[in-house]
Amino acid sequence: MSPSPARITAVDTYDIRFPTSRELDGSDAMNPDPDYSAAYVVLRTDAADGHEGHGFTFTIGRGNEVQVAAIEALRGHVVGRPVDELCADPGTLNRDLIGDSQLRWLGPEKGVMHMAIGAVVNAVWDLAARRAGKPLWQLLAGAEPEWLVRQIDFRYLTDALTPEEALTILRRGREGAEERTARLLERGYPAYTTSPGWLGYDDAKLTRLATQAVADGFRQIKLKVGADLDDDIRRCRVARAVVGPDVRMAIDANQRWDVDEAIRWTKALTEFDPYWIEEPTSPDDILGHAAIRRAVAPVKVATGEHAHNRIVFKQLLQAGAIDVLQLDAARVGGVNENLAILLLAAKFGVPVCPHAGGVGLCELVQHLAMFDYLAVSGTTDDRVVEYVDHLHDHFLDPVRIRDGHYLAPTAPGFSAAMRPESIARYTFPDGTFWAADRDDTNKKGQAA
């Protein structure tokens, strides 16, 4: 009798919230007080190797429990799957999750339900990379083009990208990969930093952090804008004076404006030579981004962290709406959908500068950018991954930044796993941090 194959035995979820709103870290024109949070999932197996798969959706606080409920709604699709089969072909699970007709009604392919799929699919990739003993970027870059193409759901894409075209891009992308791998391992992947530019920081803190960013080797910083034009003019002037003319300075409105307002406001900041204007309006407004791009050139238009699926990215590219594509590792349906998005960008010749920050997004997305460099676009020209210096210490394999570059992760997996003690402390509402916080509040209430 042959032993039964190892299977997924549990999909465990955690509602993890960090009290970031108390420091105004992460404050911008639309998000004044985020509590960076993760709807976190662990896939457990009965395999002898003991490996787990970790994944999460990033949220900013309230509603994280809804995101957890959505991940739990996927449990039935995952528990019981043979681990070998699952890790050899995550695309099948990806298609099953996206294709569940009853759950699909809750999107389709957008919002809470789609992000839940992304968390679970990313956890499968984490597991697959751990079992392969490789960091995810390396697993992907070493995979056969034919296999990568099979990982992608081309539904709704074929008017812009066919499987045959994707295969051609991936075959071409392998040329010179060895040399690029050596360069990546030596130098890392270029980063830019948003740390100086949060809206809640005063000019002194902005000056200090921008000076530090240049000293740390970053060649691009980013400032949040969009709440008050006079403030933005002052802050852009301060930042440009600090970093000098040669360091790129992006600005980010976090969806604050209507189309006409975006054009006016961006033009009013053009004297400070912003490199791109990010999220000038609703992430759903493909035609609006195209109109803004036509009006504000040569300032580039960037968006994508809230673009909810490959079909939105397809249209942003078809409409000529963006100069810079900002994919996010945990907004869409996971690695499989991001493979499609990277290939779409390559087809249209638009550089990918991934969104990161939040909690754990840097840890995840570096793998996708490195894969893109090694196997898709083949270049880091005009490409940078966002970096924010927040909350990395909660991860078992935190990002490493040197001289303005992400160093390539070497540990097996997707760098997604949080430290068990961080999970225990920040689980909401009963982790030790939140329980103590509640006790404090109650005591203050009684003393008053």
Place this chain on the structure above:
Amino acid sequence: MSPSPARITAVDTYDIRFPTSRELDGSDAMNPDPDYSAAYVVLRTDAADGHEGHGFTFTIGRGNEVQVAAIEALRGHVVGRPVDELCADPGTLNRDLIGDSQLRWLGPEKGVMHMAIGAVVNAVWDLAARRAGKPLWQLLAGAEPEWLVRQIDFRYLTDALTPEEALTILRRGREGAEERTARLLERGYPAYTTSPGWLGYDDAKLTRLATQAVADGFRQIKLKVGADLDDDIRRCRVARAVVGPDVRMAIDANQRWDVDEAIRWTKALTEFDPYWIEEPTSPDDILGHAAIRRAVAPVKVATGEHAHNRIVFKQLLQAGAIDVLQLDAARVGGVNENLAILLLAAKFGVPVCPHAGGVGLCELVQHLAMFDYLAVSGTTDDRVVEYVDHLHDHFLDPVRIRDGHYLAPTAPGFSAAMRPESIARYTFPDGTFWAADRDDTNKKGQAA
């Protein structure tokens, strides 16, 4: 001492599921086995009048519990609000819910979280109409244009529709409203029926139901297509033969196709003179719909039941992507957002033919169509509301259809309230129906 004003005291939620998959009612190319469900909400107050506000999101089964969790995440915004203020200006709550920055991250304005907002906002309108002693269509049609404009969140719309333009449309819309009201009360609002056309029905059932539809006075039917072209050709031929050349026959692919496939398939059915092709591809694919429309004319292109917010509708209109706009009462952020969508359609001169069916969608959306007739578009030409003969008996104020028309509701409210006994029976998983069903399954298991 003045008495404190009446307030919202509770936001009660119910996970209600009907076992419709057992009859293949509602089966289409993407949704083979829906269990029509409602994430249902009741607002309770401490007002002496005892009125409640009822609302819901329609889903098709699994994940309805996620939708309920999302409604519960809104509770803190609603409980404690003074009822008079809330009902005098639902727009303020609507903006507060959409503007909650932490919850907004889960969309923004799309999917589970946005539909939850729609359920709560619609419940407020139900409450407001009950307290006013009017059916909602009448409350809206009698409201001042200035007040209606204030109910709308124009964010992201002003490049296509300004508040001033909306006001002009509404002022013009009032002309002749008295005469139209009399006609509406006498004749009703034209409907079309999808009842004959579900994909799971055989030709005999299709023939019987299509014959019945024409006998019942409907001037338009709809057939589901998209699973198998030969089947579709046969079913379209059967249906066209039954209804004759003068009854309109729409076809509905429920998002089954890619762009090129949609064009090929629709052209292959053109000989049967389809009036419109509905949801030919992804509801997110604005540019795709535009390409399909250019290719399949004179067959019209219709979509909207899954368009997730006003920004998508704005672009469908700007891109010339649709001939027919199919708003849904419970997909977007409630009545307030649908006011914006009706005004956008009027601005662009595109007829609105609302989506209905499911559970309770007919009950809700008739109010919006009647308001559009009386106060916005001023016409029913080329306008029909979908009608499906399912599950109406679970509602306290069910739709009434006569000679292919929706008769105007006369009871105060939004016709949203389900019968208490239906709620008790079909609440999942512990309502009497589901509990008995589980017992049956267990007994069969033991007997086997």
